[in-house]
Amino acid sequence: MAATAAVVVGVLGLLGVLLQAFEKGLGTEGNVPTFILITLNGLTLAGLYFISASGLTLIFGLLRVTNLAHGALFLLGGYVALELVQDAGMSWWLAAVLAMGASGLVGLVVHQLFLRWNQGQDLRQALITIAVSLILADQMLAHFGATPTAIAPPEWLAQPLSLGVYDLSYPRFRLAMLVAALVVGLLFWLVYTRTRVGMVVRAGVDDTQMTSALGVNVQRVFAAAFFVGSALAGLGGVFAGTALSLAPGQDQSFLVSALVVVIVGGMGSLGGAALGALLLGLVDQYAGAYLPAEYSNLSALLTFVLLAVILAVRPTGLFGKAR
Amino acid sequence: MTMDRMLTLGTRGALAVVLVVVALVPVLCTTFFTSQVGLTSLWLGIVAVSLTFLSGYGGMVSLAQTALFGVAGLIAARLSVESGWDPWAAALAGILAATAVGLLFGAVASGSQGIYFLIITLAFAQVTYFYFAAVPTFGAHEGINGVRPPAVLGDPVQDPARMYWFLLVVSVLAFLGLRHVSRTAFGLALQGVRDDPVRMAALGYNVRLHRILGFTLAAPVAGAAGVLSAWSNTRMSAGSISLAIAILVLTTAVIGGLNRLEGAWVGALIYTLCDTYLRGWTDRFTTWLGVVFLVIVLVSPGGVVGLLGSAGSWLRHRLAGGAPPPAAPSTPAPPVPVSSGGAR
Amino acid sequence: MTGAATGPVLRVRGLTRRFGGVVAVGDVALDIAPGERRAVLGPNGAGKSTLFNLVAGADTPTAGSIELFGADVTRLGARQRTRMGLSRTFQTSRLLTGLTVEDNLYLAAIGVSGGRLRLLRTGRDRTAREQARRTAESVGMTDRLATLAGDLSHGEQRQLEIGLALVAEPRMLLLDEPAAGLSRSERQLLTALLLSLDRDVTLLLIEHDMDVALTVAERVTMMHDGVVIVEGTPTEIRADQRVHDLYLGKAHV
Ligand SMILES: Nc1ncnc2c1ncn2[C@@H]1O[C@H](COP(=O)(O)OP(=O)(O)OP(=O)(O)O)[C@@H](O)[C@H]1O
Ligand SMILES: [Mg+2]
Numbered sequence: 063m064a065a066t067a068a069v070v071v072g073v074l075g076l077l078g079v080l081l082q083a084f085e086k087g088l089g090t091e092g093n094v095p096t097f098i099l100i101t102l103n104g105l106t107l108a109g110l111y112f113i114s115a116s117g118l119t120l121i122f123g124l125l126r127v128t129n130l131a132h133g134a135l136f137l138l139g140g141y142v143a144l145e146l147v148q149d150a151g152m153s154w155w156l157a158a159v160l161a162m163g164a165s166g167l168v169g170l171v172v173h174q175l176f177l178r179w180n181q182g183q184d185l186r187q188a189l190i191t192i193a194v195s196l197i198l199a200d201q202m203l204a205h206f207g208a209t210p211t212a213i214a215p216p217e218w219l220a221q222p223l224s225l226g227v228y229d230l231s232y233p234r235f236r237l238a239m240l241v242a243a244l245v246v247g248l249l250f251w252l253v254y255t256r257t258r259v260g261m262v263v264r265a266g267v268d269d270t271q272m273t274s275a276l277g278v279n280v281q282r283v284f285a286a287a288f289f290v291g292s293a294l295a296g297l298g299g300v301f302a303g304t305a306l307s308l309a310p311g312q313d314q315s316f317l318v319s320a321l322v323v324v325i326v327g328g329m330g331s332l333g334g335a336a337l338g339a340l341l342l343g344l345v346d347q348y349a350g351a352y353l354p355a356e357y358s359n360l361s362a363l364l365t366f367v368l369l370a371v372i373l374a375v376r377p378t379g380l381f382g383k384a385r
Numbered sequence: 386m387t388m389d390r391m392l393t394l395g396t397r398g399a400l401a402v403v404l405v406v407v408a409l410v411p412v413l414c415t416t417f418f419t420s421q422v423g424l425t426s427l428w429l430g431i432v433a434v435s436l437t438f439l440s441g442y443g444g445m446v447s448l449a450q451t452a453l454f455g456v457a458g459l460i461a462a463r464l465s466v467e468s469g470w471d472p473w474a475a476a477l478a479g480i481l482a483a484t485a486v487g488l489l490f491g492a493v494a495s496g497s498q499g500i501y502f503l504i505i506t507l508a509f510a511q512v513t514y515f516y517f518a519a520v521p522t523f524g525a526h527e528g529i530n531g532v533r534p535p536a537v538l539g540d541p542v543q544d545p546a547r548m549y550w551f552l553l554v555v556s557v558l559a560f561l562g563l564r565h566v567s568r569t570a571f572g573l574a575l576q577g578v579r580d581d582p583v584r585m586a587a588l589g590y591n592v593r594l595h596r597i598l599g600f601t602l603a604a605p606v607a608g609a610a611g612v613l614s615a616w617s618n619t620r621m622s623a624g625s626i627s628l629a630i631a632i633l634v635l636t637t638a639v640i641g642g643l644n645r646l647e648g649a650w651v652g653a654l655i656y657t658l659c660d661t662y663l664r665g666w667t668d669r670f671t672t673w674l675g676v677v678f679l680v681i682v683l684v685s686p687g688g689v690v691g692l693l694g695s696a697g698s699w700l701r702h703r704l705a706g707g708a709p710p711p712a713a714p715s716t717p718a719p720p721v722p723v724s725s726g727g728a729r
Numbered sequence: 730m731t732g733a734a735t736g737p738v739l740r741v742r743g744l745t746r747r748f749g750g751v752v753a754v755g756d757v758a759l760d761i762a763p764g765e766r767r768a769v770l771g772p773n774g775a776g777k778s779t780l781f782n783l784v785a786g787a788d789t790p791t792a793g794s795i796e797l798f799g800a801d802v803t804r805l806g807a808r809q810r811t812r813m814g815l816s817r818t819f820q821t822s823r824l825l826t827g828l829t830v831e832d833n834l835y836l837a838a839i840g841v842s843g844g845r846l847r848l849l850r851t852g853r854d855r856t857a858r859e860q861a862r863r864t865a866e867s868v869g870m871t872d873r874l875a876t877l878a879g880d881l882s883h884g885e886q887r888q889l890e891i892g893l894a895l896v897a898e899p900r901m902l903l904l905d906e907p908a909a910g911l912s913r914s915e916r917q918l919l920t921a922l923l924l925s926l927d928r929d930v931t932l933l934l935i936e937h938d939m940d941v942a943l944t945v946a947e948r949v950t951m952m953h954d955g956v957v958i959v960e961g962t963p964t965e966i967r968a969d970q971r972v973h974d975l976y977l978g979k980a981h982v
Contacts, residue, residue, distance in 0.1 A: 128500045176683065184500050185446055189639060189682045192632060196675030204669060314628055318511065325504055363515040369508040370493060377496040570839055570847040570854065577825045577836050583787065584823040588893065589811035589840035598846065 068371050079348045095228040100351050101344070106236040108343030109243030110305065114298030114316060115323035115335045116246055117291035123330030124262065124287045126184060127177055129169070130191040132295050133317025134198035139165040139296025140303035140312075141206045144213045154216035158300045162293040168198070169292020170285060177288075178281070195313065203310045210309035213300065239301050243339075246294070250332050259283060295320075322369045328379030337380065341368070396697075408553060411546035420545035424617040426657040427552035430650035431559055432610035433638040435603040437649045438563045440638070442572060443599040444498075444579030448631045449490055449506035450607045452513035455626030457483035458611030459517055462529040462621050472535040472616075480608040486513075487604025488597065495596040498582070510631045518623035528622020532615045541617050552613055559606050560646055566602065567646075575599045636678050642688025651689050736799055738763050738901055738931045739784065744793035746779050753779040755955040756793070761901075766923075766932045768946035770966070772975050776955040777935045778820050781903050784933075785817045786810045798900065812841050816899035820906050820935075822886040826879030830870055830889055833878050834861035837896040860896055868892040869918065884915050891922070901931045908938045920944055943967070951975070 086092035118132050129135075139161040146157035176190050214220070215235040222231040254260035302308070302316065323342050327334020342365060349361035372380060411419045432454045439445040461479030464470040470478070494505045517523050524530075539547040566572040575595055577585045582592045615621040624630075633656070641652025656674070664670050685692050741759040745752070754776045761767055769777050782788035784795060786807035794803045802810055825833050838857040839845055847854075865871050868888045873881065878889060891907055907923075908916050916938065923945045926932060936942035942949070943963040951959040951972055959969055966972055 128504075176679070185503070186682060186686065188500055188503060189635075190679065192635070193675050193679035193682060196632070196636070196678065197672050200669055200671035200675065204672075318507070318628070321504055321507070325501070360515065360519050363512050363519070366508040366511040366515070370505060370512065373497055373501065373505040373508070374493040377498070377501055566848060569849065570836075570844055572848075573828065573832050574836055574839075574845055576828055577833075580825040580827050581823050584819070584825065584893075585836075585840075586807040587785065587787065587811060587817055587819075587823075588837050589808050589897070590836075590845055591808055595845075 068375060075345075075348075079352045082352050090228055095230055096351075098225070098227070098230060099232065100347050102232055102236070104344035104347035105340075106240045106305070106343075107347065108339040109240040110298060110301050111319055111323050111342055112243045112336055112339035113239075113246050113301060114295050115320040115339060116250055116332070117294030117298070118320050119324045119327075119330055119332065119335045120250070120287055120294070121291035122324065124259065125177075125284050126182070127173075127288075128184060128188045128191070128329075129288075129291070130188055130317065131169075131172060131195040131198060132191075132292075132320055133313035133315075134195040134202070135165040135169050135292045135295040136299040136302070136316050136320075137202060137308065137310075137313040138168060138198060138299065139293075140213070140299030140308045141202055142296070143300040144206070144211060144303055144308060147213050148211075154213070154304070157213075158297065161300050162296045165296025165299070166289040166293030169295070170289045173285060173288040178284070195317070199310065199313050202313075206308070208310050210307040211303075212307040213303040215304050233305075236305050239305055242297075242301065246297075247332070247336060254332055259287070319365075322365060325379050326369060326372050328376075328381035331379070331381040334379060334381035404557075408550070411549050416543070416545060419549050420542060420617070421661055422654075422657050423549045424541065424545055424552060425660075426650065426653040427549070427556050428610045428613040428617055429634070429637060429657065430653035431552075431556055431613065432607050433634050433641065433653055434559055434563065434646055434649035435607040435610070436634060436638045437641070437643055437646055438567075438606070439600065439603050440643050441645070442567050442579065443575050443596065445494075445596065445600065446503050446635070447494075447506040447600070447603075448503060448628075448635065449494075449509040449513075450603070451626045451631040451634055452510045453483040453487050453490075453604045453607040454611035454614070455513055455517060455621070455623070456486050456611070457605075457608030458615040458621045458625070459523050459529065461612045462532045462615045463523055466529050466532055472533065476609075476612040479612050480605050483608030483611065484601060484604045487607075488601045491597040491600030491604075495593045495600070507628070507631070510626070510628060514623055514626055514628065517626065524622060526623060528620055528624065529615075530620045532619045532621065534616035534619075538616070541619060545617075548617060552617070555609060555613065556650060559609070560650075563603075563606070563646055571595075571598070636674065640678060640681050640688055642685075642690035644687045645690050645694075648688050648690040655689065737761055737796075738765075738798060739933070740796040741784065742794050744780070744783060744795065745791045746776075746783055746788065747791045752955045754783065754790075757952075757955075757957055759950065759957070761931055761933060764928050764931055766934070766945055766947045768934045768936055768942040768949045768963075769952060770936070770942060770949055770972070771952035774954075775952040777952055778905055779955075780952070781817060781905050781933075781935065785815060785903055811897070814841075814900035815903070816894040816897055816901070817903035818890045818894045818905055818907060820909065822890045824878040824881075824886060824889055824893070827877065829875050829877055830865060830881070830892075831858070831861055831874040833889060834864050834892055834896050837861075837893045838864075841897040864892050864896040867895065868922070883910050884912065887911060887915075891919075899930065902926070902933070904932070904934045904936075906935050906937060908936060908941045916941055 083093050083097035088094055114132070114136050118129060121127055121129050121132075142164045143154075143157040143161035146152040146160060147154055150157075152160075172191070172194050176194070177187050180187050180190070219235040219238050221234060223234045223237060224231045298316070298320075299308070302312070319342060323338035324335055326338035326341060327336070345364060345368060346361065349364045353361055410423050414423070432450055435453075436447055436450045439447050439450075457476075457479035459479075460482050461472075461475040464475035464478055465472045468475075490506070490509050494502055494509070497505050518526055534541060534548060537547065538551050539545070541548045567576070574585065574590055577588075578590070578592050578595045578599075585595075586592050611621070614625070637652040637656045638649055639652070640655055641650065642648030655677075659670070659674065663673065667673065681688055687694065737760040739759065739761040741757060744754055744757045744759075746754040757776075757780060769780065771777050779788065783790050784797075786802070786805060786809070790803065794801060796802065797810060797815060798813055800813070802813070825836065828836070835857055838860040842857060844854070844857075862871070862874065865874055868891055870885065870888055870892065873885060878886070881889060887907065887910065891904070894902055894904070904923075908919055911919060920941050923932070923934075923941075932945070934942065934945060936945075943966070946963060949959075949961060949963055949966045950957055951966065951969075953975055958971060959966065961969070
């Protein structure tokens with residue numbers, strides 16, 4: 063019932079967008095060029111969301127930990143890369159790798175120190191990660207200040223790329239972000255389908271079966287997953303810092319987006335995260351551009367209505383397993 | 386036995402003394418302290434207790450309490466400032482609206498549990514925040530200024546004594562009311578739902594209905610806190626209900642202790658004291674708040690009240706000369722809902 | 730109640746439950762007469778608990794129908810079936826661990842008698858409290874009334890689990906391995922308790938302990954791999970070669 067209503071509203075929304083995009087025909091004078099740019103914005107934003115959300119969903123899928131410090135690790139990665147590129151004059155690529163390492167390391171330490179011995183107490187772990195994120199965010203504010211700053215993109219991605227239609231060009235870096243998301247998605251897909259760890263994630267194995275499924279080194283696998291998941295948050299931060307900018311408060315807004323993405327699809331589901339990222343990126347951009355002017359400042363609200371509706375209909379997300 | 390009785394009387398006496406001291410704050414302390422620390426920790430305690438009730442007795446850790454707080458506060462503020470309503474009538478309308486919204490939120494969220502519940506209520510918090518931040522009727526980001534509390538309560542800034550006592554009375558009523566609920570058939574069943582929803586369904590209970598009603602019951606409490614906050618600060622805006630504030634209320638409740646209702650005010654007082662006096666000492670106030678939060682969650686799931694409780698029973702044990710610790714109290718402290726448990 | 734006296738209390742047809750590829754219960758038919766004591770036996774993974782979950786409404790069948798006291802309840806939830814007079818225990822105890830033994834039993838009493846949403850104390854409360862204490866006595870827990878259910882020993886938890894099913898004075902009782910983990914003397918107490926049940930109560934019992942099962946039961950249903958393979962009296966079951974094979978883990982049927 064509610065599901066049908068949600069689908070109907072979604073389809074109507076999309077029709078509304080398409081109607082406005084094509085109402086003046088396909089000519090250069092029409093709305094199509096803008097539509098293409100907005101769609102690209104939505105898609106590349108989806109890529110960014112997917113990169114950071116994939117780390118969150120990995121950690122959840124394997125450890126059943128909802129890491130609410132994910133946003134702080136995201137921002138940390140961005141700031142580390144900023145410092146390395148701007149002050150140490152390091153190349154963007156090396157800085158990105160080191161930033162991933164830094165976020166991964168901090169995540170690993172948090173896991174080892176605070177979360178490891180609370181396995182299975184999901185709300186307590188969530189509270190712990192909230193506390194960690196408060197501390198991290200305040201420390202970053204102390205060290206990096208409150209002025210929004212952006213990371214300079216690598217040289218050859220700095221110039222816009224000509225799209226070849228309607229004389230349009232588009233920032234190369236944002237397209238690279240989409241490619242990176244596809245690469246991350248592909249790697250995940252390989253891990254999920256080809257390895258035992260992936261099997262565990264997909265099956266939603268519970269604690270008692272975990273050891274037999276993963277062998278004796280469960281704790282090492284968990285630690286690695288936490289490192290990789292946190293490093294992906296850091297990578298997201300580097301991309302966000304380059305394509306957009308870094309500022310205090312972004313930890314929360316990106317944590318919330320990553321949660322929306324992961325929850326919409328169902329925690330632990332990779333395909334769900336991809337779908338969630340697409341939905342969030344496109345809804346965000348289309349709503350900002352195509353909602354009637356008097357409602358356009360409500361576009362931020364729409365995302366959360368979407369989340370609430372999906373959770374109301376399916377309490378564990380679109381592809382989430384009932385627990 | 387007589388020793389036990391004496392100790393119980395002793396505890397009651399101590400509580401009475403605490404209450405008297407708290408009631409004397411406006412007489413004994415400065416206007417600044419009464420208004421800055423007193424008023425703030427009381428209304429913060431009331432919104433936090435609505436969360437403590439939900440999580441302690443219902444297993445529902447909600448981030449939407451500030452949203453309900455905002456619905457009541459902003460509607461009451463708007464009706465009294467812009468539409469010229471009597472402040473009491475405006476307050477009533479705001480609290481009723483918050484209750485209705487609570488019913489809606491509860492109905493939508495009641496199917497989710499544990500971490501999913503936390504996140505769906507986070508979505509509610511965000512929806513409410515963005516709504517109030519966007520809609521000009523409620524002053525958008527500016528909010529509504531110049532809220533005037535009822536004349537009998539006096540001026541909250543110049544002469545906060547009466548406002549303080551009013552907030553104290555509301556706090557005591559909220560505490561007694563929620564404690565009463567926790568002991569009724571409804572409240573016990575709510576705790577049953579917290580412990581094991583599958584079992585409760587097998588016993589003939591409508592688990593979702595219980596969750597919805599529990600959530601709805603906590604809504605007017607959060608709403609009252611919103612109105613009182615608007616009165617105390619003479620203003621309210623969307624910024625008063627941002628995600629950071631929602632997390633702050635959660636932090637407060639956790640520091641005080643999610644196991645016992647009084648924890649909400651203890652946490653609120655600790656937070657307000659630190660907020661008022663520590664900020665002068667350190668620039669990194671939030672870091673220290675986070676550290677305290679972290680330590681509490683790690684070492685004392687019962688919060689500060691839990692720590693005091695264990696210290697108290699240790700002392701009793703000592704005083705009673707090594708007699709066995711007193712039997713379980715009539716209302717047991719529910720365990721912290723650290724796991725979504727139940728339907729595994 | 731009177732109408733059901735003639736027909737079976739529980740009537741199950743074509744009942745099937747699949748979990749992905751696993752057929753936990755496959756096309757099971759079952760008739761339980763009023764007042765009957767029936768045991769369901771079978772090796773681990775036979776589908777016994779799944780069958781109970783389906784009958785109690787904790788799980789929904791992939792196919793098939795369930796009639797309880799003469800009414801089709803296939804589409805009803807656990808809550809409605811409980812209010813019709815069905816009670817069950819769980820294989821692993823599901824207790825309200827943060828509440829006292831007395832409150833556990835009290836909640837079980839008002840779960841069917843009504844007043845679940847009451848915010849004031851009334852006379853009916855006293856009746857339910859008395860009912861709770863009486864049940865505590867019959868399962869031997871009077872001295873534990875004020876203890877938190879989470880603090881009970883394993884044996885006591887199993888006792889309370891049965892208590893929760895008995896308070897509501899059900900017409901039909903489903904017990905899932907009530908003797909699991911009990912000591913020899915506790916088992917004897919349990920057997921005595923089951924034998925002392927009112928004859929109006931229909932009993933369906935899963936039990937690995939043959940002593941308990943075959944003493945209490947009048948008829949036995951043997952399950953394996955989700956299907957019923959034999960049904961008969963305890964004597965017939967004791968003599969059945971297939972049952973011996975299964976329980977000694979020899980070959981498949
Ligand atoms: N929720 C579930 N999800 C997936 N498979 C399940 C689920 N519940 C039961 N099964 C499977 O169904 C089959 C029957 O399980 P069931 O618990 O009913 O057996 P049982 O006869 O009660 O065994 P036991 O004597 O061990 O209690 C098993 O293969 C089990 O793995
Ligand atoms: Mg079983």
